[in-house]
Amino acid sequence: MKAATALAEASRTTVACPPVRYLLPIGDVNAAYEVQRYNVAEGLAQGRRLAGRKIGLTNPAVQQQLGVDRPDFGALFADTEVPDGGSADTSRLIRPRVEAEVALVLAEDLPLGGYGPEDVRRAVRFVLPSLEIVDSRVADWDIGIVDTVADNASAGLFVLGSPVPLGGLDLPSVQMSMSRNGEVVSTGTGANCLGDPLIAAAWLANTLSSFGDPLRAGDIVLTGALGPVVDVLPGDAFDATISGIGRVGVHFTSGGQP
Numbered sequence: 630m631k632a633a634t635a636l637a638e639a640s641r642t643t644v645a646c647p648p649v650r651y652l653l654p655i656g657d658v659n660a661a662y663e664v665q666r667y668n669v670a671e672g673l674a675q676g677r678r679l680a681g682r683k684i685g686l687t688n689p690a691v692q693q694q695l696g697v698d699r700p701d702f703g704a705l706f707a708d709t710e711v712p713d714g715g716s717a718d719t720s721r722l723i724r725p726r727v728e729a730e731v732a733l734v735l736a737e738d739l740p741l742g743g744y745g746p747e748d749v750r751r752a753v754r755f756v757l758p759s760l761e762i763v764d765s766r767v768a769d770w771d772i773g774i775v776d777t778v779a780d781n782a783s784a785g786l787f788v789l790g791s792p793v794p795l796g797g798l799d800l801p802s803v804q805m806s807m808s809r810n811g812e813v814v815s816t817g818t819g820a821n822c823l824g825d826p827l828i829a830a831a832w833l834a835n836t837l838s839s840f841g842d843p844l845r846a847g848d849i850v851l852t853g854a855l856g857p858v859v860d861v862l863p864g865d866a867f868d869a870t871i872s873g874i875g876r877v878g879v880h881f882t883s884g885g886q887p
Contacts, residue, residue: 630663630664630667631649631652632649632652632653632661632664632779633664633667633668633671633779635647635649635652635766636649636664636668636766636779636780636781637668637671639723639766639767640766643720643721643722643723644723645723645724645765645766645767645768645769646766646767646768647767647768648767648768648771648772648773648776649664649767649775649776649779649780650773650775650776650779653775653779656774656775657775658701658774658775658778660775661774661775661776661778661779662778662779662840664778664779665703665704665778665779665780665781665782668781669704669781672704672706677706677707677708678706678707678708679704679705679706679707680705680706680707680709680710680848680849681705681734681844681848681849681850681851682702682703682704682705682833682837682844682848682849682850682851683702683703683704683705683761683782683784683787683850683851684700684701684702684782684829684830684832684833684850684851684852684853685700685701685702685703685763685777685782685783685853686699686700686701686774686777686782686853687700687821687822687823687829687852687853687854688821688822688853688854691854697774700823700829700832700833700853701774701777701778701782702782702833702836702837703778703781703782703783703784704781704784705784705787705849705851709784709785709786709787710786710787710788710789711762711786711787711788711879712788713788713789713790713791713877713878713879714878714879714880715788715879715880716879716880716881716882717762717786717788717879717880717881717882718881718882718883718884719861719862719863719881719882719883720883720884721786722762722764722785722786723764723765723766724764724765724769724770724860725762725763725764725785725786725860725861725881726762726763726764726858726859726860726861727760727761727762727763727807727809727858727859727861727867727879728760728761728763728807728815728854728855728856728857728858728859729758729759729760729761729805729807729815729817729854729855729856729869729871729877730759730760730761730822730826730851730852730853730854730855731756731757731758731759731800731803731819731822731826731852731855731871731874732756732757732758732759732787732789732849732850732851732852733749733753733755733756733757733795733826733830733849733850733852734753734754734755734756734757734792734847734848734849734850735752735753735754735844735845735846735847735848735850736752736753736754736846737751737752737846738752738843738844738845738846739752739834739837739838739843739844739845740838740843740844741838741843742834742835742838742839743835744831744834744835744838745831746825746827746828746830746831747827748831748834749827749830749831749834750795750827753795754792754846755792755793755794755795756792756793756794756795756798756800756874757789757790757791757792757793757874757875757877758789758790758791758869758870758871758874758875758876758877759787759788759789759790759851759877760787760788760807760867760869760877760878760879761784761785761786761787761788761851761854762785762786762787762788762861762879763783763784763785763858764783764784764785764786765777765780765783766780767780787849787851788877788878788879789849789877790874790875790876790877791875793874793875798873798874799819800819800825800826800827801818801819801820801824801825801826802818802819802820803818803819803855803871803872803873803874804816804817804818804871804872805817805818805819805855805856805869805870805871805872806869806870807856807859807867807868807869807870808867808868808869809859809865809866809867810865810866811866814857814859815856815857815858815859815869816856817854817855817856817857818855819855821854821855821856822852822853822854822855823853826852826853827852829852829853830850830852833850855871861881862881863881863882863883864881864882864883865880865881866878866879866880866881867879867880867881
């Protein structure tokens with residue numbers, strides 16, 4: 630499978646590859662998911678462990694830019710988590726960008742499909758502030774929907790803050806502010822994520838159920854960006870606060886150097 634091989638080699642070498650959409654049937658998202666599943670299975674066979682899932686393309690403006698009308702998803706590997714306040718090595722990545730998100734950790738399986746946001750709320754153990762460090766194995770982020778789906782929804786690294794109970798928290802109304810080196814560079818609300826992060830999570834639960842690979846208790850779910858994504862340079866420090874949930878931060882190094 631040429632597309633899977635190209636993406637895996639780009640990930641291994643951190644040298645970007647050309648867009649893979651030219652290696653797949655035009656606009657065939659199902660074929661792109663087959664590429665994603667192939668490389669995820671390869672990772673698992675090498676001893677990596679899944680920690681959960683991420684949702685992408687939850688912002689209507691980004692959907693319009695890429696000419697799509699739906700979100701996508703990818704797998705989160707446990708070895709891509711960076712501790713809150715810790716260092717992320719940009720030499721592991723190609724062209725990283727950061728976005729702030731609401732993360733969920735599930736207390737129950739969601740195997741059946743047909744879920745709505747309140748079903749997801751009842752299944753959540755706790756909610757956390759998070760930073761997703763997205764990256765593209767495709768050169769210059771020259772991506773369409775087929776490229777990003779095949780490329781594990783442009784997953785890179787992720788950072789989780791401290792967990793808090795979800796309770797009756799109104800996620801659409803939460804306010805996010807993200808700073809880079811002390812300067813605010815991204816703001817948004819929970820409503821920017823498909824109208825409600827729980828709606829995004831319900832979409833994911835239903836989609837994965839239809840694929841026979843449902844969300845399980847203990848899974849982490851990154852529900853999607855609350856505001857604009859921001860480019861990263863070595864030495865940058867990011868800090869995000871989400872009202873009612875908390876704060877989360879990360880510092881970027883290069884090859885272990887500040």
